[in-house]
Amino acid sequence: MHTKRTRINRFSQFMRSFRVIRLLLWTLWVIYRERRRVVRAREQGNYEVQPNVDVLIEVLVAFRQTAIKLGVLMIKLGQFLSTRADLLPERALAVLTSLQDEVPAEPFEHVVSVLEQEYKKPIMELFTSIETDCTAAASLGQVHKAVLATTGDTVAVKVQRPNIDQLVRMDLNSLRFVIWVITKFFHSDFIDMWGFYREFRRTVIEETDFVTEATNAKRFQEMFKDNHAVYIPKVYEDYITRRVLILEWIDGIKLNDYAALDAAHMNRLEIANRTVSAYFYQFFEAGFFHADPHPGNIFVKKDSSPDNPIVTFLDFGMVGSITRGMKRSMRDIFLGFITRDAHAIVVALTQLGFIGAGANAVSIEKAIVLILEQYHGVTLGQMRNLEMGEVTRDIVNLLYGQPFQIPAQFAFTGRAIGTLVGVATGLAPDFNFIEVAIPYARNFLGMDTNSTRETIQELTTKLLENGKVLLSLPRSVESLITRIDAGQMEVKLANLPQMRGRRGRNGGSGGVPITIGGNGRTSLVLMFLASMGGGIYLSNIHLAGPGWFCLGLAGITALGALLRR
Template sequence: MQRKVPRINRFSQLVRSFRVIRLLLWTLWVIYRERRRVVRARERGNYEVQPNIEVLIDVLVAFRQTAIKLGVLMIKLGQFMSTRADLLPERALAVLASLQDEVPPEPFEHVERAIEAEYNKPVKEIFSHIEPTCAAAASLGQVHKAVLAKTGETVAVKVQRPNIDQLVTMDLNSLRFVIWIIRRFVDTNFIDLQGFYREFRRTVYEEIDFVTEAANAKRFKEMFKDDQTVYIPNIYEEYITRRVLVIEWIDGIKLNDYAALDAAKINRLEVASRTVKAYFYQFFEAGFFHADPHPGNIFVKAGSSPDEPVVAFLDFGMVGSITKGMKRSLRDIFIAFITRDAHMMVAALTRLGFIGEGANPLVIEKAIAMILEQYHGVTLGQMREMEMDDIMQDIVNLLYGQPFRIPAQFAFTGRAVGTLVGVSTGLAPTFNFIEVATPYARSFMGLDANSARETMQEVLTQLLENGKVLLSLPRSVESLITRIDSGQMEVKLSNLPNIRGRRGRNANAAGVALAASGGGRIALFFMFLASMGGGIYLTNLHLDAPGWFCLGLAGLTALGTILKR
């Protein structure tokens, strides 16, 4: 007989909502308060003030403890916050990172009820055997090993936690209410809480729909169908529902189980190389990536050859995408860096969602210009020697008072890369992460041989667009002089002696015309500098053809300057 999952009664809903609101109100208030204190100090010119890390750690430890008791969305919220380097310092983020490993499983009877409610038949008619102890537990669901009654195949059964839809709705409403309270009574221009809510809500609703997860898994299966180094488990179509998902069971060794890998004589350096290459293919070529790459979701498949290990990926509920528009904006950022165009970079960052509502574009543009000035011309070798924490701190110091945020997709990417660096280094300390990443990144940014010409055209277009303004100055000034001389425009000069008569007017017009004739030389001079700088930069990147093209353009503009004389 089918057993229905009981709904949460009204009293329990009220109690939970009160606890969630109290937890969120205190946590978000402390985060906001520390940020406001630092922003106000920096407005007074005191850049030495930093957030009180100990206060933030204390409130986040309390959040973590209560979130584990409340479960479901509060755990998910903590995990989401742990990716937001734009909201919290690194040490504070570390407090929430362990939530991934502290999720308690639901009792097995709850799992049985959920399965029977979803398939409308007893569990034994679907699975001839199902393990009562879960193989893995997450914030929104858990996995049990089972055997299909129909075929005898060993499978993994992923089951959502009871009343997930009801709990998600309740907790999201509580989060939205708390954000409304804070925004209603205090100035939140420098922290985009509304944007944070929208990103979190979208992520959660995508993850609790197992039909979407099944579609993700099938897409990954298609992406890697010709790659013998990567394995994606099969999905059992007839068992796909919103709340239960049945997929192929994978036996293997977790990437961080170094003792087991050594016992099986697996080549750990090759495992690191294949895992990282698989991820960079997802990031830079497919534009669709597995966004939760902790060691529990990546295995070395059982039966693999020690020197040809097969890497298996699991759990496709959390994914990220890099669309064509995002790729274009990322390339615009790269071009803006080459041309030191802060306005172009701010526009690209805005399109990507890094700059929230209420931002002051002029302040951000000025900060970006300072960053470009500081780091422009730094070689890859010099970049390796720099501390990334110091670079990030410089950026944070300049943008702290603005609603500069990290969109979920990029937060996921950052977390994935951070996890991959840790995993690959643990597997093989000699593994060169940058060396593997560079070819993919060059191709993505249009720096490979196939697309260097297209990127060079974009760089030149940007240089020419900047040059057009300077080149148009002589014509604009000449037109202005004509309008003044014909009486169509009146010019009033203050703090200067009053010059009367035809002779005086002609003398002034001649002076302006002289300045206009010099404007062309100034424009060509700036074109020369831009072309020369671009040529030197591109040849340093070993892009000889576009580099010499820029240097040739610099020669032509130099010749033009000489002929102007």
């Protein structure tokens, strides 16, 4: 006989709402206050101002402790905040990452109650056996190992926590009220509080519907059906409900259980390679990815051979998608990077939702120029030698110090990549994360043979646009001849301010003064230098088509200069 579902009484609702509102008001206010101070200072050109990280950590530690007691949505909110490099600096983000491993389990009586309510049968008619201790506990549900009575299969039974719908509704209302208070009394053009609320609400609602998760799991099965290095567990169709999901049980070893992997003689470098490759396939090629790849959601199957480890993904409640429009904007960012066009990058970031209406685009553009100076000239091949952690820190600092806001999909992606870097490095310290990513990135950005024509057309258009500017504004020559790899050359034009070329990680630049005279010939020489510099640089980063186009343009320009003599 199934048990009657209980509800939260009025007094308990009031007390919970009071505690949640008090917790959120203080936490979100401190986050808002510190970021506002840093962003405003940097908009005025003061890059020395830093957030008070000690105060943020103190507030977030208190938030984490209370969130564990309140459970459900507060834990999920902490996990969501841990993905937001636009709201918190790096050290503060780390405080919230452990929430994933600190979630207490619900009593087994609750599991029995939900199963009997959903299937209208006594639990022993459903399962030959079911373990009373859960094997995994998350913010919205928990998993128990069982044996199906109908088939005898060993399965994983995922059950939602009690009163999940009521608690989610109450806490979302409290969060909405707190955001209303903050936005009512403190105007903000650099933190989209309502956008943050909408993204969080959508994510939570999707995760509380196990029918959606089952659909996601089946989509991943289809994606990896021909990949024998990746396994997705079977979904039991006849047992799918909104509150219960039954999947094939996987006997496996967690990715961070290094002792067990070594005891099984598993090839840890190959595990790292297959895990990261599977993720980049999802992101770059399928456009649909597992957005929560922490070690508890990725296993190595125990029955796989040591040199042929089979990686298994679990928990498909949190997923992300890359649309065609997003892909085009991301390619625009790449093209803006190689042409050093900070304005084009700002436009693409705005289209992707990173920059909201009313944000100080001039300040953002200046910050992007600093990043371009630091990393411009680093080829895809040279990227293999970069420290991923150092690059990540630079990006996080840029996001926090400028009026950026991270769309949910990219927040999940950033956290997923950060998690994968840590897992892969732990598995194999000599694993090269960027080297695995480069082939997928080439294809994604249209640098493979099938998409070269489109890339050449787009790049050529951008180069010609820069060429027009070069003829009327000599200062823009720096955009395309920032340092010719072979000559390490700096150009100085007579009667014009000195221009500096900088190459981020690969050394300094020398200076050779060049004096140019004559109006018509000056334009031709400028075009020749720009085309030659662009051609050499593009060839070095393996863009052969655009490189030859620029070199050909340089030849035609040189011929024109000779004919004018």
